[in-house]
Amino acid sequence: MTSELNYKLSDLAKLKIHFIGVGGAGMSGIARIMLAKGFSVSGSDKSDSAMLTALKALGAKIYVGHSAGNLEDAQLVIVSSAITESNPELVEANKKGLPIAARAVALAWLMSESTSVAVAGTHGKTTTTAMLTVALQSAGLDPSFAIGGTINTAGVNAHSGSGSIFVAEADESDGSFLAYKPTGAIITNVELDHVDHFADEEAVFAVFEDFISSIKEGGFLVACGDDSGVKTLLARIKRSDLKVYLYGKGSNNDFRIDQINLAPNSSRAIITVTGRKVGELNLAVVGEHNLLNALAAFAAATAMGGSEEKLLSGLKAFTGTRRRFELKGEVGGVKVIDDYGHHPTEITVTLKAARNLAGTGRVIVIFQPHRYSRTAAFANQFASSLELADFTYLLEVYAASEKPISGVSSLLIARQMNSEQVKFEPSMLQVVSDVVGMAKSGDLILTLGAGDVSSLGDPILQALASRFA
Incomplete structure (x- = not known):
């Protein structure tokens, strides 16, 4: 460069x-x-x-x-x-x-003449960025935005708005988010991922510390006060000019949610700000993690002058982003959902949401690990998180740009799971046949991973339609 x-x-x-x-x-x-x-x-x-x-x-x-x-x-x-x-x-x-x-440098140029907000964190960046964008739009602020996923309602992942605000997803995977130098930032959580780039957890904390240092003087930071990684990170920060707003469920937070209700197809909670009840947060997306993502978006949007009432209205209208617990269709009472989750923490919260949606039905997962380095580093954790499903089909590792690592395959995960709950099957055609053959009305089939596993949604729906015709 x-x-x-x-x-x-x-x-x-x-x-x-x-x-x-x-x-x-x-x-x-x-x-x-x-x-x-x-x-x-x-x-x-x-x-x-x-x-x-x-x-x-x-x-x-x-x-x-x-x-x-x-x-x-x-x-x-x-x-x-x-x-x-x-x-x-x-x-x-x-x-x-x-x-x-x-x-990242090109995006920084586009952000440079705006009041910019960079949304960072190991998990939840895309959804939180999209929520913040939709909330600001509802408040009439028409932000520019650049997101790593497509907003369902808008059908786009980027837009040049007429307002003065620019919202950007900030990916820490290679440290390039240090180029943005935003007016404000959100950090959803901090833990080790991208082991192809970060040698250890200390390297992750170091790059996030540099990210906070890159926020403009007098700017703001919205961070999850419940997250242990965020707590460790904030203890290392020496800046006194930043306005820091904590969010979460705990009493230490400025922005809090409580009275949480997680329905199969929606989520609800009460928001308070420094003890003042603001109102009810109603979401058309599922899971406690999404309530926290929405709370982060609400906190950042209010820091930029958004009307609380209009922001809550915008968040209520948010219907998600592509590949984030996206319903692909339902045939014969069998739901097919696709999700981008590719880290054990993400898989855990996704499977909890899937279990809530499935009710008495089974949750059947097709998981494609992403990168050999991540599979090697987190095989134990993957096995543990996937046991939340009733049955898991493991595809072979999606390499992305990596070369194979000797001895590393999806079998590393399979061998640590209950053999009655998992099958290693590298053939996508066979997996589609198997999963359709075992599915019953009320079941939920979840394609999971950051690779091309998402392409299986339509073939599964077509095969289900033939079976239940």
Whole structure:
């Protein structure tokens, strides 16, 4: 990457900007915002997708496949973290001496002239960012936003708003969120993940400490006061200029929820702020974790001047984001749900919500571990969390960008589970056949993981339709 790049929006408006790997959630969002601002945008990705079609319709020049010729007369190159040094477009950009920026740096440029909020944390970032966005929209503040997932009601993951606020999901996985330098931030929780990048828990605390240091002077921080990792992190912070707002269930928090009611298809709680009852938080999404996510969004939105009544109304209308406990369909009384959860903590809260929704029915999971390094580090915890399901099918590990690690496969998890509750089956076709064959009315089938396991939802529904025809 080219060091010390610092563009104002007026500078970017004069350039021809090319994205390498434009089809990903983060990259496509930045491209979408730049197009909305009238910038000249081109981009490429290895395969075609609905995301590329949408960008093309917005005016981007799109290439399917990577080739040095795709750069044409580009003056600035933005590259996805998934792109390798051998990519022909990146090689050509370096050969031409073009300025090259990482995705996070490009997003920081877009945020730089706004009142910005970065939503960070090991879990819950996407949902909390989406909730904050929808709440601010309900309050009439029309924020710009860039999210790692698609908001169900809006059908998009990014938008250039007319208001002065910019909301961004801040991913800690490679430390790139230090580029944002936001006005305020949310930290939902802190624990070890992304073991391909962080050697240990101390490395995670260090990068979050740097993140807090990057918040602008006089800014604010909303953090979960119930989370042990957050408590450890805050004890290390020396800044006195930050306004810190704690949220959670405990009495130590500024923003609290109590009288919690978790229904199969909704969630409800009472919000109090420093002892003052604000009102009832009603959500159309399930789980106590989502009540906490919504409370974080509410706290941050009030810190930016949002009307409490309008914020609660917006949160009530929130229906979720794609791949976060997303109902794909129901056939013959069997629900099929897809979720992105790929860490033991995420799986635990997701399965608790699934169990509540299924009631007396069974919860049948198809889990695809994500990355060999994560599977090796958390095999015990995966086994423990998956035992909350009635039965689990384990697909083979989704490698992402990693090379295999000797001795590491999904069998590491399977061997630590009750053999009557698990089956290791690397064939997706066989898993679809097996799960459809065992499903009964009232059951809930959950596809779980950050890889391509999400593609099984439609085949399962089609097979269920044939079976119950």
